[in-house]
Amino acid sequence: MQVVDDYWPQVIAADLDPGHYICHAKHGNRMLLECEQSGRRLEALNFCNNDILGLAQEASVKSAAMVAIDHFGTTNSGCPALSGRIDLHRQLEQEISAFKHLPHTYLFLNAWMAMQAFFDGFCHLAIQVPGFRHTRETLILTDLLNHGCITTAVVNAGSRSGRRLTQSPAVRIKSYRHCDPADLAGRLARNTRPDDRIVVVTDAVFSMDGDIAPLSDMVDVLADYPGSVLVLDEAHSSGAIGASGGGICEHFNLSPADIAARGIEPVIMTTFSKFAASAGAAISSRSPWLMGLLDACPTAIGTISLPPAATAAALEAIRQVRRQPERCRTLRENAIFLRRLLQDQGFETLGETHVIPVLLPPEVHPKTFARYLLERTGVWVSPIWYIAKPRLRIVVNALHTEQDLRRLVDAMVETREAVFPTPFSTQLRV
Ligand SMILES: Cc1ncc(COP(=O)(O)O)c(C=O)c1O
Numbered sequence: 001m002q003v004v005d006d007y008w009p010q011v012i013a014a015d016l017d018p019g020h021y022i023c024h025a026k027h028g029n030r031m032l033l034e035c036e037q038s039g040r041r042l043e044a045l046n047f048c049n050n051d052i053l054g055l056a057q058e059a060s061v062k063s064a065a066m067v068a069i070d071h072f073g074t075t076n077s078g079c080p081a082l083s084g085r086i087d088l089h090r091q092l093e094q095e096i097s098a099f100k101h102l103p104h105t106y107l108f109l110n111a112w113m114a115m116q117a118f119f120d121g122f123c124h125l126a127i128q129v130p131g132f133r134h135t136r137e138t139l140i141l142t143d144l145l146n147h148g149c150i151t152t153a154v155v156n157a158g159s160r161s162g163r164r165l166t167q168s169p170a171v172r173i174k175s176y177r178h179c180d181p182a183d184l185a186g187r188l189a190r191n192t193r194p195d196d197r198i199v200v201v202t203d204a205v206f207s208m209d210g211d212i213a214p215l216s217d218m219v220d221v222l223a224d225y226p227g228s229v230l231v232l233d234e235a236h237s238s239g240a241i242g243a244s245g246g247g248i249c250e251h252f253n254l255s256p257a258d259i260a261a262r263g264i265e266p267v268i269m270t271t272f273s274k275f276a277a278s279a280g281a282a283i284s285s286r287s288p289w290l291m292g293l294l295d296a297c298p299t300a301i302g303t304i305s306l307p308p309a310a311t312a313a314a315l316e317a318i319r320q321v322r323r324q325p326e327r328c329r330t331l332r333e334n335a336i337f338l339r340r341l342l343q344d345q346g347f348e349t350l351g352e353t354h355v356i357p358v359l360l361p362p363e364v365h366p367k368t369f370a371r372y373l374l375e376r377t378g379v380w381v382s383p384i385w386y387i388a389k390p391r392l393r394i395v396v397n398a399l400h401t402e403q404d405l406r407r408l409v410d411a412m413v414e415t416r417e418a419v420f421p422t423p424f425s426t427q428l429r430v
Pocket residue numbers: 109110111112147149203204205206207233235236271272273274279280281
């Protein structure tokens with residue numbers, strides 16, 4: 001522990017540690033926050049959590065969770081393969097399958113487990129069968145800015161327990177330039193060997209840049225590799241893009257069936273922590289056999305199934321989204337409006353969705369800016385300075401009013417003027 005004990009105090013001394021805030025009460029986007037360090041309490045307007053449709057506080061979602069606890073208790077205390085599933089699991093799987101237009105779905109506790117299970121199971125299989133030999137290598141292509149759950153799962157696929165158990169063939173991993181189908185095509189051409197199983201994996205909406213993967217162009221590239229698998233991480237796209245919030249396929253007017261018709265196998269990961277008022281994740285596919293494999297792979301066996309309350313909340317939330325896509329429209333309108341307001345005031349934004357990164361001049365530490373914004377104006381955004389390039393990360397949601405959005409921008413302008421004497425827009429261009 002010596003290194004840790006020496007290290008973390010220095011992180012704090014350099015003011016590089018994340019802030020610590022405790023929420024005491026929540027009403028819509030208004031929160032009563034306690035700053036843990038100072039003990040000070042303040043009312044904050046939230047622009048940093050991912051409840052993008054505002055369903056986490058919806059009465060029907062809360063009551064579905066309470067009914068589930070009443071019926072099944074607070075946890076299932078086991079994994080599906082060893083202790084079975086509850087009926088709510090099956091209902092949620094069916095609901096996601098209908099939402100994503102893929103007939104088979106399997107649930108996990110979160111995205112990290114889902115990605116880990118998929119890559120581990122897909123690359124290395126799970127149960128040795130007499131007479132079955134797995135001989136084909138896997139080539140994985142991953143966007144350079146993919147989420148950590150993908151990067152970790154892909155890296156682990158080269159060394160996970162499945163490989164040791166089944167002596168499965170090698171996994172080769174290549175990154176391609178962010179959202180660059182031409183680079184993807186080049187890397188595929190240079191790296192593919194006969195008999196490879198090809199997997200391409202991408203965030204649908206990138207969590208730190210707020211941009212959208214170029215799905216149509218990627219499909220055009222992959223059409224030259226029949227049998228390749230395209231894995232889409234829909235953590236930030238479900239409920240957010242596409243006319244009815246259906247996600248990236250709807251956004252590009254390209255169904256999973258259209259992708260499959262080009263010879264490409266679509267696999268979609270949905271998560272429930274953003275649009276679906278809960279926690280948990282799901283892998284959906286056309287293959288019923290993949291579900292059996294996911295159920296049997298070490299990641300799924302090694303942990304518990306989704307708790308009843310989380311399952312019921314996600315189920316009810318997705319039903320609401322499918323019944324009332326207006327919330328998704330409001331979210332998109334809010335994102336467009338806020339982006340315009342910020343740009344009109346000279347702030348540099350990235351991407352095109354409700355995840356709105358704002359770049360600051362290099363000499364401005366995002367933490368300094370965000371702390372002033374919160375403590376002086378009561379507006380809460382996330383400063384980012386070590387998991388991605390420095391920026392403010394603003395997440396707009398469907399509950400924000402025009403007044404909220406204007407208040408954020410006024411507060412950003414006030415902060416800029418108070419903290420940075422030189423005109424900000426000039427600094428940005430230096
Ligand atoms: C692209 C992406 N994938 C996966 C995750 C993890 O999702 P969860 O926390 O719902 O498991 C995130 C989290 O923000 C994400 O941005």
